Amino acid sequence: MRNVTDSTITQAVVRSFDGATDPRFKHLIERLTHHLHAFAREVKLTPDEWMAGIDFLYRAGKISDEARNEFILTSDVLGLSSLVDMLHSAAGGTERSALGPFHAENSPMLAVGGDIKRDNDGEPMLVHGLVLDAKGKPIPAARLDFWQAAINGKYWQQDSEQSPDNLRFRMVTGKDGAYAFTTVRPAPYNVPYDGPVGDLLRAGGRHAWRPAHFHFIVSAEGYRPLTTEVFFEDDQYIDQDAVFGVRESLLVNPRRNTDKALAQRHGLPLPFHSVEFDFHLSR
Amino acid sequence: MRNVTDSTITQAVVRSFDGATDPRFKHLIERLTHHLHAFAREVKLTPDEWMAGIDFLYRAGKISDEARNEFILTSDVLGLSSLVDMLHSAAGGTERSALGPFHAENSPMLAVGGDIKRDNDGEPMLVHGLVLDAKGKPIPAARLDFWQAAINGKYWQQDSEQSPDNLRFRMVTGKDGAYAFTTVRPAPYNVPYDGPVGDLLRAGGRHAWRPAHFHFIVSAEGYRPLTTEVFFEDDQYIDQDAVFGVRESLLVNPRRNTDKALAQRHGLPLPFHSVEFDFHLSR
Numbered sequence: 135m136r137n138v139t140d141s142t143i144t145q146a147v148v149r150s151f152d153g154a155t156d157p158r159f160k161h162l163i164e165r166l167t168h169h170l171h172a173f174a175r176e177v178k179l180t181p182d183e184w185m186a187g188i189d190f191l192y193r194a195g196k197i198s199d200e201a202r203n204e205f206i207l208t209s210d211v212l213g214l215s216s217l218v219d220m221l222h223s224a225a226g227g228t229e230r231s232a233l234g235p236f237h238a239e240n241s242p243m244l245a246v247g248g249d250i251k252r253d254n255d256g257e258p259m260l261v262h263g264l265v266l267d268a269k270g271k272p273i274p275a276a277r278l279d280f281w282q283a284a285i286n287g288k289y290w291q292q293d294s295e296q297s298p299d300n301l302r303f304r305m306v307t308g309k310d311g312a313y314a315f316t317t318v319r320p321a322p323y324n325v326p327y328d329g330p331v332g333d334l335l336r337a338g339g340r341h342a343w344r345p346a347h348f349h350f351i352v353s354a355e356g357y358r359p360l361t362t363e364v365f366f367e368d369d370q371y372i373d374q375d376a377v378f379g380v381r382e383s384l385l386v387n388p389r390r391n392t393d394k395a396l397a398q399r400h401g402l403p404l405p406f407h408s409v410e411f412d413f414h415l416s417r
Numbered sequence: 418m419r420n421v422t423d424s425t426i427t428q429a430v431v432r433s434f435d436g437a438t439d440p441r442f443k444h445l446i447e448r449l450t451h452h453l454h455a456f457a458r459e460v461k462l463t464p465d466e467w468m469a470g471i472d473f474l475y476r477a478g479k480i481s482d483e484a485r486n487e488f489i490l491t492s493d494v495l496g497l498s499s500l501v502d503m504l505h506s507a508a509g510g511t512e513r514s515a516l517g518p519f520h521a522e523n524s525p526m527l528a529v530g531g532d533i534k535r536d537n538d539g540e541p542m543l544v545h546g547l548v549l550d551a552k553g554k555p556i557p558a559a560r561l562d563f564w565q566a567a568i569n570g571k572y573w574q575q576d577s578e579q580s581p582d583n584l585r586f587r588m589v590t591g592k593d594g595a596y597a598f599t600t601v602r603p604a605p606y607n608v609p610y611d612g613p614v615g616d617l618l619r620a621g622g623r624h625a626w627r628p629a630h631f632h633f634i635v636s637a638e639g640y641r642p643l644t645t646e647v648f649f650e651d652d653q654y655i656d657q658d659a660v661f662g663v664r665e666s667l668l669v670n671p672r673r674n675t676d677k678a679l680a681q682r683h684g685l686p687l688p689f690h691s692v693e694f695d696f697h698l699s700r
Contacts, residue, residue, distance in 0.1 A: 135656050135657065135658060135661060135663060136648075136650075136655050136656055136663050136664075136665050136668060137665045138499070138661055138663065138664070139503065139664075140500060140503035140504055143496045143499060143500050143503065143661055144496070144500075146496065146661060147495060147496035147661065150621065150623055151621035151622070151623065152622070153621060153622020153623065154620060154621045154622055155622070156620065159620055159621075160621075161460065162460055162462075162466065163617075163621065165456055165459055165460050166456055166495075167495055167496065168456075169452040169453070169455055169456040169459075170452070170495060170497055171496065171497065171500055172452055173448055173449055173451075173452040174497060174500050174501055174504065175500070175504065176448055176452075177444065177445055177448050178504055178505075179445075179501050179504065180501070180505060181501055181502070181505060183445065184492070184497070184498070184501045188486065188488050188489055188492065191474065191477070191478070191488040192478070192481055192486060192488055194474070194478060195474070195475070195477060195478015195479065195481055195488075196478065196481075198475055198478055203471065203475060205471050205474040205475055205478075206471055209467070209471065212430060212449075212450055212453060213426045213427070213429065213430035213450065213454065214453055214454065214457060214467070215467070216421070216426060217423060217426050217427075217454055217457050217458070218457055218462050218463070218464055218467045219464070220422065220423035220426065221423055221457065221458065221461055221462065222461075222463060222464060334446075337437060337439065337442055338433065338434035338436060338437045338442075338443075338446065339434070339435070339436020339437055339438070340433055340434065340436065365419075367419075372419050373418050373419055374418065375418060378418060378421055378426055378429060378430065380418060380419050380421065381419075381421070381422075382419050382420045385419060
């Protein structure tokens with residue numbers, strides 16, 4: 135490659151990976167090289183701009199730890215995470231959305247109809263629905279893994295006032311595929327704004343807000359696990375999610391509910407708000 | 418953006434940066450988003466592959482420190498650093514090449530004709546030439562900043578046996594624009610192979626060798642500073658540089674020299690090897 139020039143270097147880099155044994159890896163690295171070089175050529179990237187990019191990644195590395203991954207956040211605010219989710223939402227299944235950084239293993243088990251609002255401040259709410267297959271048939275013994283932020287916009291990991299099992303649970307649906315629980319309506323929150331991603335957002339005149347949401351991982355034997363979020367249509371940030379996680383099909387409209395029997399069964403005051411959302415799993 | 422889909426998300430991300438006040442930043446982030454998304458779409462990037470990419474960056478962050486920047490190395494082995502150099506080599510000037518990680522400030526001053534081989538093992542060599550403008554006119558009082566690896570392929574930073582001022586210097590040319598010094602021929606060396614970049618190279622069936630080279634930063638009042646490397650045409654890795662830094666115009670062919678007067682002036686045995694290379698600076 136002594137004669138490599140700006141018009142031959144892309145091919146030279148691609149060829150240097152000729153010895154790769156995994157054809158998918160080879161394809162990915164070839165296309166990544168192609169797009170990376172096309173970007174640099176198209177904008178005629180300067181050495182100073184290149185260095186600013188390197189510095190961004192270096193600082194992202196320094197601020198990242200097990201509880202915070204600034205590279206995921208970078209991917210989130212550039213819409214890449216959502217695009218990958220969208221490219222892999224299965225036909226007929228509920229759309230995927232961001233896992234985010236706050237999922238924790240081994241949440242407490244909760245029976246169908248149980249309560250997690252406990253002593254949390256905020257608007258009480260009944261959340262219920264069905265877990266169905268792509269044809270609309272209920273899936274018995276489906277598993278839900280749920281987590282949400284509190285009314286102050288914080289997850290338990292960010293807030294020493296919350297107990298470690300606050301506002302999260304795992305649940306197994308009955309034979310009818312139904313799930314139900316009572317909780318409080320979560321609040322919008324800021325993604326971390328104090329690192330290189332914060333600098334990027336500020337340079338772009340962007341805020342760091344996400345609309346409030348519930349997080350779910352829904353799974354069942356023989357079906358593809360689904361990671362998704364459920365949003366509130368009347369949220370002030372619904373059209374400005376900093377990480378592009380909102381999907382039209384994932385919006386709910388909390389309903390003013392006056393069903394006395396339901397209120398009594400769940401220990402809710404009248405009227406109460408309820409949200410109904412069905413999940414569709416694909417094979 | 419509640420109705421964002423895989424075909425509208427790129428535009429949604431671009432629009433989110435509408436508030437950017439710096440037009441160049443806005444352009445860069447728009448084109449970066451475009452290419453990043455085009456890559457993900459084209460290869461239909463899976464969530465697992467996305468996670469492998471995030472993990473690569475996370476590990477690169479953890480292994481990086483002030484003495485080692487794995488992000489620069491990533492850019493190097495993907496040819497991006499060289500491409501940026503090539504895009505900005507000025508017409509009429511000597512081609513740019515990699516700065517690399519081993520440049521140190523404040524190298525000792527050396528008079529024109531001085532020696533830096535001292536007690537280093539290796540083949541003695543006279544290196545000389547001129548610093549010229551783009552039209553070939555000598556530039557008086559041009560500044561050279563030089564560094565190279567020893568015969569074991571290591572820079573002083575990597576080798577406790579070398580003194581901190583070994584094999585590096587700064588020099589000011591005379592009125593004739595001439596520089597000259599005696600040194601030893603450097604050896605090829607490996608870029609770091611023990612981090613995520615090493616994993617990438619191994620997955621691609623690639624080695625980590627760079628052909629031996631001299632590093633120069635050449636500058637003069639009123640001219641654009643030039644960072645470049647000079648390589649040996651007969652080096653075994655000349656066509657396989659792991660970081661794509663070799664340029665045809667930066668190759669030298671050490672000459673078997675029998676000039677008695679020159680040998681005597683520089684304290685060299687007869688015959689000795691000499692390398693002649695002229696630098697062209699652009700305004």
